[in-house]
Amino acid sequence: MTLAVTGVAVALPGAADPRALLEPARPGADPVDPAALIGKKGLRFKDRATRLGLALAHAALTDAGILREGERTVPGDRVGTVVSSNLGNADTVCRAVETIAKESTGALSPMDTPNASSNIIASETAIRYGLRGPNLTVCNGRTSGLDAMRWAALMLRAGRADHILVTGVEPDNEVTRRLVGGPVADGGAAVVLSRHPTTPAKALLGPVVRTARQADTVDELKRRAPGADLWLGTEDHVPDSARGLALSGWGELSGALGVVQCAAAAGWFAQGGSGPVHALAGTAGAVLFAPERTG
Template identity: 50%
Template structure:
C-alpha cells in the first residue's frame, strides 16, 4: 500500500478479531534509569554506563558486541518482570520455550563489529578476520543471541529499518500473536554508544542502552495469572505527521540518539505511568515528516478491553 501525507496504513485491535495483546513485563537499562518508573519520571543526567555483567554475570559476554551484551541484560530483566524466568537463569522458562518469540530492534547494533571486519578485509585479507567476530557481523545477532541464551524457541525477527523500527517491532510481535504463531513475544530495543556509532551520527552519542517488553495475548496472560501492565491499542505507520491522541513521553536530550530503541523506551515509560496509577492513554511516536516514515501506537491502561 502506498502512503501519502494523508494516507496511513493502520492495524488496530479492532482488526484483530478476538485477540487483545497486552504488556506483562517491561525493563529499562540506561545511564540514569534502571526501572520503568525512573524512566517515566525522567532519567537523571550523568548516570554511570550500564554494566551488563552486573545483571547477567560475565559468562558468555567475552566475544559479544556491546549491543548484544545489553540485549542479554534487558532480556533477562523483562522475562523476570513478566514472571517467565527465575532469579537463576539455569532454572529456565516457566512456560514452553516454543511459546516465546523474539523481535529485536536496533539500527546501530553491531556496526562496530562490521566496521572492524571490513577494516581487516581491506587492510589484510579474509584470513586476518577473527573467527569470533564474523558470526557477530550478522544483522540479526541481537535477536538470535537473546533467543539462544534464554531458550526462546518461537519466531525470531530482527528489525532495523530506521526511526520507526522500535514501534514496528512491537507491531510485528502483536501480528505474530494475533496470527497464532506464538503466545508471547520478547520485544527488545537497544542501541550502543561507541566510536563507530558516533562517527555515523556526526559526533552525536547514542543512548547506550534500551528497553525490553514481554507482550502476550490476553488469553495467554490470564491462563498463567500474569499481571497486565498495559494494553496495545491502535498502531499506524505512514508518511507525514502523526495526529496526537494521548500523552507522550519524550527522551531528554542528554540521553542521546535512541533510534531503534525509541519506541520501546516510550512504551516502557507508559508502563511506568500506569504502574503509578495513571489511566489516560499514552501515545508512542517515532519518526517525523522528514523521515522515510512515521509510526505511532496508543497504549491503554490495564483495564482496557
Template identity: 55%
Template structure:
C-alpha cells in the same frame, strides 16, 4: 484479540526499571553487563548484544517467564523481536577493515558470527532457549514501535504465545561516527501476550496495546490514530514532533533526558509510559516515534490495564 504488556525490562544509564525510567532522571554512569548477567558468555559480544541481553533478562524475569534461570513457558512458542539501527555496526566495520587490510585470513573466528545483522536477536534466543520467530528491525526512528506492531501481529496470527520485544542502541566510536553524535547506550524490553494467555498463567497486565498507525508526517499519522482511540492523557514524542501535536496534554521527550535513542526509541517510550501508569498516571498514553524530516512516523497507544472484575463473596 486484546494484546497486553506483561513485563518491562530497562538497562539504561541510571535506570534499571520502568519506574526509574519514567522519573526521567539524568543518566548516571554506564550499564555494566557483567553486573547484570555475570561475566560468563560475554566475551567477544559487542556492546549492543550485551545491552540487549541485560534488558531481555530483566523483562523475562519481570514477566515471570524466567524463574531461577529456567523458562516457565514453552520456548518454541516465544518469539524475539529486536529494534536497533546501529546494533553491531562496530563489529561489522572492524571485520570489513580487517578484510581490506589483511584479507579474509585475518578475520578472527570469534568476530565472524557477531557480524550477522541479526546477532542481538539470535543471542537472546540462544541464551534462554526462545525458539519462536526471531527478527531484527532497522527501520529508522519508527523502528521501535514497528517492532511492537510486529509483535502483536505474531500473536494475532498464532505464530507465538509470548513475544519479547527489545530496543537497543550502543554508544561507541563507530556508532557515534555514523550517527554524528553520542547515543543513549542502553536498552529496554517488553513482553507481549494475549489477554487470555496472560490470564491463564496469572500474569500481571501492565498495559493494553491499542491502535498503531504509520505514515509520512506526524499530523496525518496522529489524525488517523485519533479516529480509533480516545483522547490521550499524555504524549511521548521527540521535540521535533511536538509542533504537530494537539495542545492540552503534557509531552514527554525522552531524548532530551537520555540522548539519541534511534531504533530503541519506541520501546523505551513504551517502558517509560508503563512506568508512569504503574505510578498511577492517567491513560491512555500516545506514543510518537519519528518526525516530519524522517522517512516515516509511527504511533502507538498504550492503555491502562482493565481492573479485574470483583469476584462475588463466598456464601
C-alpha cells in the same frame, strides 16, 4: 484481541526502572554493566549491543514470569523475540571491513565474525533463553521500535506465539557516534507482549499505526484514542490537557526509541497515570492503555 505488556525492563545510564524514564536523564551516570546484571558467563566475545540485549531480555522475561530463577516456565516454542536496533553491530562490521581492506579475510577473528550478523542480538537472545518461536530483527530508522511492536502484535494475533519479547537497544561507541553525530543512548528497553498473560499486565497495547506522513499518524492516533494524557516522543503535537515527553535527554535512542516509549508508558501507569498514552516515532505511532481497561 487485547495484548498485554506483561514484562518490562529498562537499562540506560541512570535508569533501571520504567518510572525513571519519566524523569530527566542523569548526565554522567555510570554506564550499564550487563555482567553485573546477569553474570559474566556467556558474554565473552559478544559486542556491546548484544550484551545489553541479553541483560534486558533476562529482566523482561523474569518480570513477565517466563523466567524463574533462570529457568523457563512456559514452552520455548511459544515464545518469540523481535529486536529493534539500527546501530547495534555497526562497530563490528566497520572493524571487519577495515581489517579486510588492510590485510585480508584471513586476518578476521573467528570469535568476532559471528557478531557481524544483522540478527546477532535476536539469535543470541533466543539461544541463551531457549526462545524457539519467531525470531526477527527490525532495522528501519526512527520508526523501527514501534515497527517491532507492530510485528510482534501481528505474530501474536496470528497465533504464531503466546509471548513475544521485544527488545530495543543501541550501543554508544566511536562508530555509532560518528554515524549519528552525537552521543547514543547506550542501552534501551525490552517488553514482553502476551496473548495469554502469565502475570498481571503493566499496560495494554492498542492500535499501532503507520502512515506516509507524521501529521497523518498524529491524526490517526487522535481518531483511534482521543483524549491522551501523555504523548511520548514529541513536543509538537501535545494538546494543552496532556503532558509531552520527548525522551531525547537519554541520547540518540534510534531503533530503541519505540520500545523505550512503551516501557515509559508502563512506568506512567505504574505510578498512577491514566491514559491513553500516545507514542510517536517518525511516521509510526502506537496507543497504550492502562492495564485495568477492558474491551
